[in-house]
Amino acid sequence: MAAVTGLEQPLVVPSAGPPARPRVWRAVVLLLAALYFLVPLGASLWYTIYTPTTGVSFEAYGELLTAEGFAASLALSLGLGLATIVLVLLLTLPAMLAVRLSAPRLRPVMEVLCTLPLVVPPITFVAGLGTSLRTGAEVLAPTPFWATLIAVQDPAFPIVLVLAYVVLVLPFVYRSLDAGLRTMDVRTLVEAARNLGASWPYVLLRVIVPNLRSALASASFLTLALVFGEFTVARLLGYQPFAVWIVTISGSRGQVSVAVSILSLLLIWLLLLAVSSAFGREKK
Amino acid sequence: MRRPKGWLGALPLLAFYAFVFGLPLVALLVGAFTSRGEPTLANMRQSLEGGNLTSIAGSVQVSAVVALLGAVLGTFLAYAVVTSRFAALRHSVLTASGVLANFGGVPLAFFWVATLGNSGVVSGLLGLPTGALYTFWGLVVVYLYFSVPLMVLVMAPALDGLRPQWREAAANNGATSWHYWRYVGLPVLTPALLGGVVLLFGGAFAAYATAAAMGAGTVVPLVTLKIANALTSDVLIGQENVALALSLNMIVIAGLVMAVYLPLQRRSTRWLR
Numbered sequence: 153m154a155a156v157t158g159l160e161q162p163l164v165v166p167s168a169g170p171p172a173r174p175r176v177w178r179a180v181v182l183l184l185a186a187l188y189f190l191v192p193l194g195a196s197l198w199y200t201i202y203t204p205t206t207g208v209s210f211e212a213y214g215e216l217l218t219a220e221g222f223a224a225s226l227a228l229s230l231g232l233g234l235a236t237i238v239l240v241l242l243l244t245l246p247a248m249l250a251v252r253l254s255a256p257r258l259r260p261v262m263e264v265l266c267t268l269p270l271v272v273p274p275i276t277f278v279a280g281l282g283t284s285l286r287t288g289a290e291v292l293a294p295t296p297f298w299a300t301l302i303a304v305q306d307p308a309f310p311i312v313l314v315l316a317y318v319v320l321v322l323p324f325v326y327r328s329l330d331a332g333l334r335t336m337d338v339r340t341l342v343e344a345a346r347n348l349g350a351s352w353p354y355v356l357l358r359v360i361v362p363n364l365r366s367a368l369a370s371a372s373f374l375t376l377a378l379v380f381g382e383f384t385v386a387r388l389l390g391y392q393p394f395a396v397w398i399v400t401i402s403g404s405r406g407q408v409s410v411a412v413s414i415l416s417l418l419l420i421w422l423l424l425l426a427v428s429s430a431f432g433r434e435k436k
Numbered sequence: 437m438r439r440p441k442g443w444l445g446a447l448p449l450l451a452f453y454a455f456v457f458g459l460p461l462v463a464l465l466v467g468a469f470t471s472r473g474e475p476t477l478a479n480m481r482q483s484l485e486g487g488n489l490t491s492i493a494g495s496v497q498v499s500a501v502v503a504l505l506g507a508v509l510g511t512f513l514a515y516a517v518v519t520s521r522f523a524a525l526r527h528s529v530l531t532a533s534g535v536l537a538n539f540g541g542v543p544l545a546f547f548w549v550a551t552l553g554n555s556g557v558v559s560g561l562l563g564l565p566t567g568a569l570y571t572f573w574g575l576v577v578v579y580l581y582f583s584v585p586l587m588v589l590v591m592a593p594a595l596d597g598l599r600p601q602w603r604e605a606a607a608n609n610g611a612t613s614w615h616y617w618r619y620v621g622l623p624v625l626t627p628a629l630l631g632g633v634v635l636l637f638g639g640a641f642a643a644y645a646t647a648a649a650m651g652a653g654t655v656v657p658l659v660t661l662k663i664a665n666a667l668t669s670d671v672l673i674g675q676e677n678v679a680l681a682l683s684l685n686m687i688v689i690a691g692l693v694m695a696v697y698l699p700l701q702r703r704s705t706r707w708l709r
Contacts, residue, residue, distance in 0.1 A: 177516075192552075195550055200550075280680070
């Protein structure tokens with residue numbers, strides 16, 4: 153579709169008006185856009201490698217690896233990202249299959265539920281989450297559940313962040329999986345496999361998952377990108393994954409924090425490249 | 437036999453959702469209308485006066501300006517790219533838009549601090565006054581960095597949907613370029629445009645990380661900063677419930693704006709086919 157219109161448009165644009173004018177405004181628009189988007193990139197890069205006293209050096213990038221808390225916060229973010237991916241897929245995939253196969257009337261409900269986290273700003277969600285954690289600690293204090301609630305908030309690996317991130321990524325994962333499920337006939341595949349004697353776990357792992365590979369991959373990469381950059385929830389609940397760590401060191405080491413910002417832009421770019429190549433393969 | 441099994445598959449997600457998302461929202465709602473266990477409207481009243489009201493107004497203003505400017509600039513950029521003959525240009529701009537639209541939060545703040553901050557590379561060259569980045573328009577410039585690419589992503593498919601034949605038909609009927617855009621182009625693009633404006637508004641309105649990372653030097657009052665301050669400061673006990681009331685105000689505003697978007701999105705997808 154896009155390719156077809158792409159071929160058609162060049163034939164039309166010259167006939168619609170004087171050929172010189174559209175090119176001029178297009179060049180102006182593109183030039184301004186390039187300036188606006190590339191100058192901060194270049195300036196940030198220059199900021200990290202140049203200081204008036206010592207001249208050009210790549211010290212900030214070397215300092216990064218030895219900076220206090222870098223490895224710990226990076227490991228925490230990675231762990232949180234992986235745990236979020238596992239949990240969100242384990243929750244959404246069976247639910248979406250169940251809705252498709254045996255409760256189609258539930259589908260609009262699912263769609264609304266999975267869109268709601270987009271409407272509720274993360275900061276308001278964390279305000280409510282913090283309040284319910286505190287209230288929960290008061291209410292549950294005399295019961296054994298209190299220990300569970302405390303364990304969930306363990307600073308070494310705050311499971312509560314994983315739970316919150318699952319909610320935040322739910323809209324993106326839902327859309328990605330929904331797009332993947334649309335490309336296959338789930339009911340026929342499942343019924344055929346079941347009639348041939350396959351067990352439910354077998355159907356899920358050997359029939360559904362291989363067909364959804366690219367949707368699952370793109371959902372995972374999006375989740376990873378989101379968890380990596382997440383600041384609001386972690387900061388307000390008092391944990392220090394990667395994004396919070398960058399802010400903590402920015403006061404004393406401005407260059408390092410900008411260097412990390414450049415690296416995280418690269419990381420997002422790589423992750424999205426992985427997403428688009430996952431979807432690109434599917435189309436072919 | 438099969439029906440109950442199907443329901444079971446959806447049960448974990450629904451239970452999780454109720455517990456992790458529903459419960460906090462209920463806690464927020466209850467907290468906004470209680471103070472030390474007593475039901476009261478004092479929090480809501482407090483959240484709508486003085487500095488709190490100013491911060492809500494500030495957030496709405498920044499978001500509205502970012503949404504409108506971002507929509508206009510993003511649409512022009514998308515049009516320039518979509519009508520270009522160079523496939524490589526189109527591909528690279530759309531890819532870059534995908535990356536930059538997701539590039540918010542903390543790193544974005546440091547990019548701009550390094551560029552236009554008080555010791556920034558470009559602010560030195562331009563001779564910008566100290567604190568120029570930390571003004572209303574400074575914040576708008578920063579937020580546009582992820583808003584314009586988002587608008588490009590929204591508008592590119594919609595602009596692709598404008599059939600060249602429509603333009604030819606209009607021209608054959610004697611329409612000028614102005615007529616074409618006024619009576620054909622814009623009406624077709626309106627749902628996507630409005631949807632984009634709403635998305636941009638929502639993104640700027642909910643943004644907290646960027647403003648927080650840019651530092652307290654920001655003189656623009658933002659409701660997200662206000663909520664965060666009230667939640668993290670241990671000085672005043674009652675402030676927490678005011679923060680919940682402010683959060684409720686935010687959700688109401690974001691919900692009202694989003695309510696416009698959802699039906700529009702359905703309409704605009706019709707043109708993408």
